[in-house]
Amino acid sequence: MKKIIYVVEDNIDISELIQYLLSEIGFEVFTFGNLTDFQQYMAINQPDLIVMDIMLPDGNGQQMCQEIKLNEVTKHIPLLLMSAHANGSSLAKEGFADEFITKPFDIDNFTARVQAYFS
């Protein structure tokens, strides 16, 4: 049974890149361009890991991260916040994210950090 990863990223190119990188190493990847779509899926089925951008067209990834981490049902799901924002790492900390990924990222470093949660 493949592990499921949700990717929330509004930039299609980056979203496709991540989908490619993670599928390649054996994950089942679902991509969402906004928080509304992501939340619909979250209500139905919860993934094994979430990769989320901070600046999203219909909301703030940091706030969403906080909600997930404060929810008893979802708080166990590893969540990697991702941003080109300068203050990203402190935003991730405040949002209780497990990891912070600076854009642009190194693809090997990126996949290694995701895989670390499943070894």
Place this chain on the structure above:
Amino acid sequence: MREAVQNSIPSRLYKDPKNQQINLHFEELVNASPVAIYTCDANGYIAYYNPAAVTLWGREPKIGVDLWCGSWKIYYPDGKPMPLDSCPMARTLKEGKAFEAGEITIERPDHTFRNLLVFPKPIFDDRNKIIGAHNTLVDVTDQKYGEEKQAILSAIVESSDDAIISKTLEGIITSWNAGAEKIFGYTEKEIIGKHISTLIPLSLRAEEDVIIGNIRSGRKVDHFQTVRVHKSGRELQISLTVSPVKDGSGNIIGASKIARDVSESLAAEKKIRQSAERLQILNNIGKVISEKLDVQSILQHVTDATTQITGAAFGAFFYNKIDERGESYTLFTLSGAPREAFEKFGMPRNTAVFEPTFSGKGVMRVADIRLDPRYGHNKPNHGMPEGHLPVVSYLAIPVISSSGTVIGGLFFGHPEAGVFTEEHEDLVSSISSQAAIALDNSKLFEDVKALSAKKDEFIALASHELKTPLTSIKGYLQVLQRTERDHMGKVFITKTLNQVEKLNDLVTDLLDISRIEAGKLALEKVTFNLVDLVLEVVENLNYTHQSHHILFDSGNAVMIHADRQRIEQVLINLLTNAVKYSPHANQVWVNLQPSENNVTVKVKDQGIGLTTEQQKHIFTRFYRAEGAFNIAGLGLGLYLTREIVERHQGCIGVSSEAGKGSEFYFTIPLN
């Protein structure tokens, strides 16, 4: 002397034997007399003198030689020299008549002077022929001096501007000079015989008992500041000196009192104090408002200072401000009245009273606003609304900016009429023009601040927007790099990736600079081993910059509390600079020197080096060493590096020689 006397007694007296006994008595009487007595013969030669005469003259005349008088020198009472042969004694013999109480001054050989009254009288024989004269000299020097002194004292008392009064111990006025009349208004005739309390205000009557008490026990009352009453009832500020007056045997019989009217000098003192205070306020306000840049604080300082200077009961500053949306609103500050006193009335409207100020027509100063023709014409209140602060005296001054627009107005009120003067108007006008400048400056400052914030916001947004495509470029290039089989293709992809990395660094630097400028470069401090970090950086750079070999001799662990990422940035910056600026060398050295309180990191190269002039500017923003045009960069790296080191309370420096290489070093505190 006795012989001389016997010889000189006119022989006529001796010839009569009946008189011989009486003559002897006379002779003794004359000789013992304290009054100077002498005689001359018909020719004026001194024939006889008594001892008192010798004492008075201060010399002994020669019998039969000295003429007219035994004095050394003789003067008229006015001090002119008197010829000896015209002295009263000479004239008695010449004219055959007596002179009574002729006044002369004589000088004695020891140069002392005496004032004399002379009584020369001719002596006639039986045939009525002048046979000589007898002279009596009375020394009146002491009396004369006493009289003069008296006259001088009286003149002084009469001409003094101070009131000089004497009174009995019971307080009855006994003398009154012209100065007293001038100060208190009573004539001498009116006041002599009255009680001193006539001059004392009711509330201060007890003072007199204290003063008299002092005088009775012989004590003087010196420079006592008090209040006395003029004949008109007006109160006078007086400085009083009262001294006991004693009679010849030392009994205290009354008091002399010198009173000086100090009302004027007190008023002058008050004025000087006021001017000094004003000057200080002016000085202070100038300083404060040129230092302050926030509007509210400038307004408050100006309101407080001007209210104080004018002596207003309350003052207000209304300031028209335009917000970002171009809408005008009014700020106001108050002094001397609570905010609630104004708030319920809203802003001053364009009524007849306020219009001249808000249209910049000039200062409006009214002694009683209720009597002003402009007052009370506007609906609905027709004057001050119910509950308004009680304004009678009114002063309003427009505040006009350098561009000529009215930016506000200063308003002052006082419940009494006629409080504000032209001087107040001038002072407030001068402060108001200073305030206008300060408010203009503050507006400029706010504009600049807003622009700067916009710039920072823009750079943050731009950097985010630039990094988003960089993320895709870098990611896909890395994927390609993995899959590319062709050797040349792989090399080209690597070169492209390096340039992407540089582009990303530039964007990061730009953002960092804008955050430093905005004071927003936050440090995330953790405790870590600096040696590990240096090793990590050196290893990475040795891998990516194969042209040079970076040598690092690691020693014991050095734990520091700092922002690991920022210190890494500093190390990368210094090391890549060392590589970049030593194109003809292939080695760079890193060295770490811990001491008791801090650790120094040194990066040494054998590159192009820096001149002394270049070393001075190397850490400033956008500075690039001349002759390094072929080496890419914005001139931000070392500026950022210095900022990061200084945010860690550290310091940074360089020692270098052009053509030989440079050594950059930075020091970070250990705790």
